[in-house]
Amino acid sequence: MNSPYGGTLIDLVVDTARAAEMKAAAGDCASITLDERGVCDLELLAVGGFSPLKGFLGKADYDRVVREQRLADGTLWPLPVTLPVTPSEGVAEGKTLALRDVYGNLLAFLHVEEIYQADKDAEAQCVYDTLDAKPPADADLGRCPGHYAAGRLEVVRTPPHYDFVDLRRTPAELREHFQSLGWSRIVAFPTRDPIHRAQEETARRAAEEIGGGLLIQPIVGATRPGDVDHYTRVRCYRALLEDDDRSGALVVTLLPLAERMTRPREALLHAIIARNYGCTHLLVRRDQADRPFDDPHAALEALSKYMDEIGVEMVVSTPMVYLPDMGRYEAVDAVPDGVRTARISDAQVRDDYLAGGVLLPEWFTRPAVAAILNEANPPRQRQGLTIWFTGLSGSGKSTVAQALVERLAEYGRNCSLLDGDEIRTHLSKGLSFSKEDRDVNIRRVGYVAGLVAQHGGTTLCSVISPYKAVRDEARRQSKGNFVEVYCSTPVDVCESRDVKGHYAKARAAVAAGRGMGFTGVDDPYEAPDDAEVTLDTSRLGVAECVDAIVAKLLALGYIPPRGRAG
Ligand SMILES: Nc1ncnc2c1ncn2[C@@H]1O[C@H](COP(=O)(O)OS(=O)(=O)O)[C@@H](OP(=O)(O)O)[C@H]1O
Numbered sequence: 001m002n003s004p005y006g007g008t009l010i011d012l013v014v015d016t017a018r019a020a021e022m023k024a025a026a027g028d029c030a031s032i033t034l035d036e037r038g039v040c041d042l043e044l045l046a047v048g049g050f051s052p053l054k055g056f057l058g059k060a061d062y063d064r065v066v067r068e069q070r071l072a073d074g075t076l077w078p079l080p081v082t083l084p085v086t087p088s089e090g091v092a093e094g095k096t097l098a099l100r101d102v103y104g105n106l107l108a109f110l111h112v113e114e115i116y117q118a119d120k121d122a123e124a125q126c127v128y129d130t131l132d133a134k135p136p137a138d139a140d141l142g143r144c145p146g147h148y149a150a151g152r153l154e155v156v157r158t159p160p161h162y163d164f165v166d167l168r169r170t171p172a173e174l175r176e177h178f179q180s181l182g183w184s185r186i187v188a189f190p191t192r193d194p195i196h197r198a199q200e201e202t203a204r205r206a207a208e209e210i211g212g213g214l215l216i217q218p219i220v221g222a223t224r225p226g227d228v229d230h231y232t233r234v235r236c237y238r239a240l241l242e243d244d245d246r247s248g249a250l251v252v253t254l255l256p257l258a259e260r261m262t263r264p265r266e267a268l269l270h271a272i273i274a275r276n277y278g279c280t281h282l283l284v285r286r287d288q289a290d291r292p293f294d295d296p297h298a299a300l301e302a303l304s305k306y307m308d309e310i311g312v313e314m315v316v317s318t319p320m321v322y323l324p325d326m327g328r329y330e331a332v333d334a335v336p337d338g339v340r341t342a343r344i345s346d347a348q349v350r351d352d353y354l355a356g357g358v359l360l361p362e363w364f365t366r367p368a369v370a371a372i373l374n375e376a377n378p379p380r381q382r383q384g385l386t387i388w389f390t391g392l393s394g395s396g397k398s399t400v401a402q403a404l405v406e407r408l409a410e411y412g413r414n415c416s417l418l419d420g421d422e423i424r425t426h427l428s429k430g431l432s433f434s435k436e437d438r439d440v441n442i443r444r445v446g447y448v449a450g451l452v453a454q455h456g457g458t459t460l461c462s463v464i465s466p467y468k469a470v471r472d473e474a475r476r477q478s479k480g481n482f483v484e485v486y487c488s489t490p491v492d493v494c495e496s497r498d499v500k501g502h503y504a505k506a507r508a509a510v511a512a513g514r515g516m517g518f519t520g521v522d523d524p525y526e527a528p529d530d531a532e533v534t535l536d537t538s539r540l541g542v543a544e545c546v547d548a549i550v551a552k553l554l555a556l557g558y559i560p561p562r563g564r565a566g
């Protein structure tokens with residue numbers, strides 16, 4: 001097994017007596033709440049995943065890491081591990097700072113020795129290589145309020161985790177595990193993608209090549225937007241473990257690393273972490289790029305240059321392809337002439353299989369993994385949905401929405417209805433019709449509908465919602481699963497209907513010079529210009545309105561063609 005980088009596995013977690021003493025003193029010092037990346041970095045610092053670092057980088061280390069990827073003492077270190085702070089009376093040199101997670105859990109104390117200015121330009125240019133392109137990790141650069149703090153770090157507890165606890169091991173625990181397995185040569189495979197058979201085969205071959213074991217390290221810290229969420233990925237890796245007849249040669253351990261998305265430096269960090277976890281080898285893709293303008297070979301070049309110094313050997317992965325006539329995988333460059341090959345691209349996985357609710361074939365993915373991916377990526381007809389009715393009072397929103405509830409049940413989509421009038425008797429009780437209160441009202445409705453949509457439910461919202469900006473906020477809350485129905489019925493028709501007598505009151509109020517702030521009479525209504533469906537209920541009957549919405553939902557895939565309920 002490999003020794004830790006720098007010779008010693010760092011352990012910053014204090015013993016229980018010291019932890020108790022420190023907790024008792026916590027009230028006397030300022031607290032800061034770590035963001036997602038901060039929590040991940042703290043965990044890896046605490047357990048030695050970032051050995052030889054003993055804390056967040058001080059200025060001398062930071063400056064040299066940014067420009068030369070080396071610590072001040074010359075040790076190769078590719079990426080800044082920093083703690084952003086806003087200096088204040090309690091956050092100052094010589095003070096002690098309590099570090100907490102968003103739930104308020106006390107994680108560590110930093111005895112602040114220095115607070116220094118971040119060099120955002122140098123970070124952007126040297127670390128993220130973004131002289132003329134938008135940084136992939138702009139959120140990371142933007143997250144920094146301008147200063148970093150450093151000093152002696154004492155960790156009271158590592159960030160608590162309640163998911164996949166059986167697959168979480170510190171470097172020390174993993175080393176012990178390797179020892180119990182009798183492994184001395186181990187290839188690490190850090191990944192944030194689901195593993196299909198081709199990748200599995202690639203990783204297996206790497207282990208065979210070195211005559212050792214395989215460590216899959218699912219990266220579960222903050223990853224890139226659009227990545228498959230870590231719960232789904234880890235369920236897939238676990239299925240692999242449970243399903244695999246060769247599972248004796250495979251270990252899965254989660255890696256709580258917040259990725260910086262900046263090759264090639266990130267690849268070097270993976271190598272250092274692999275070594276700290278006891279691995280002797282790192283599986284490396286031939287081409288890897290986080291951004292379209294990245295040089296795909298840069299990571300491999302950097303690794304070749306520094307692997308000796310890091311003390312980890314590189315195994316360059318062999319991409320695999322399926323040979324349907326032979327029922328096996330083969331290295332792409334070893335396929336015999338004239339033999340048929342089969343593959344499914346990432347885009348096909350997404351668009352042709354997952355989006356359509358079609359299971360990936362067994363030759364491509366283990367059935368247990370395919371089932372998890374399908375369950376986690378339901379086709380649109382099984383995804384949540386918000387149908388948002390907007391329009392003047394009396395324009396037909398509630399009438400059409402109620403009819404739609406019945407009609408959608410026919411397609412297996414059961415809906416809840418949030419009707420403006422009713423909402424204002426509880427969720428929004430006491431709110432007026434001022435612009436501010438209307439916005440609050442709509443935000444509440446949008447928030448509730450968004451939560452329901454994200455968990456697979458369907459909500460029909462029937463609210464005037466006169467302002468475009470807040471309607472758009474509601475759309476975002478539902479993460480795009482949002483269909484806007486604009487009841488464009490002319491105001492004179494709404495007024496002639498005057499279902500509740502409000503228009504008459506509003507006109508009377510205006511005539512008396514008081515005004516009532518009634519939408520369409522003496523209050524504004526901003527009509528949508530991008531609604532999915534527009535209905536003038538003075539021209540269409542209720543059933544025709546429902547037909548138009550159903551046709552749109554069919555076209556968008558939110559309901560199945562009749563008789564094929566999903
Ligand atoms: N000043 C004023 N302006 C508009 N509407 C008024 C007003 N005062 C009372 N009402 C009644 O309240 C219902 C609209 O509530 P909403 O929650 O949908 O309005 S908003 O979206 O917050 O603007 C609306 O009911 P519907 O007719 O069902 O739309 C009105 O009857």
Ligand SMILES: Nc1ncnc2c1ncn2[C@@H]1O[C@H](COP(=O)(O)OP(=O)(O)O)[C@@H](O)[C@H]1O
Pocket residue numbers: 391392393394395396397398399400462487497499537538540541542545
């Ligand atoms: N095609 C139609 N669609 C919806 N409502 C209609 C239609 N034709 C007539 N109406 C009548 O118009 C009124 C609309 O009121 P309502 O649905 O409460 O509107 P809103 O919810 O927009 O305030 C109801 O009395 C309804 O019967």
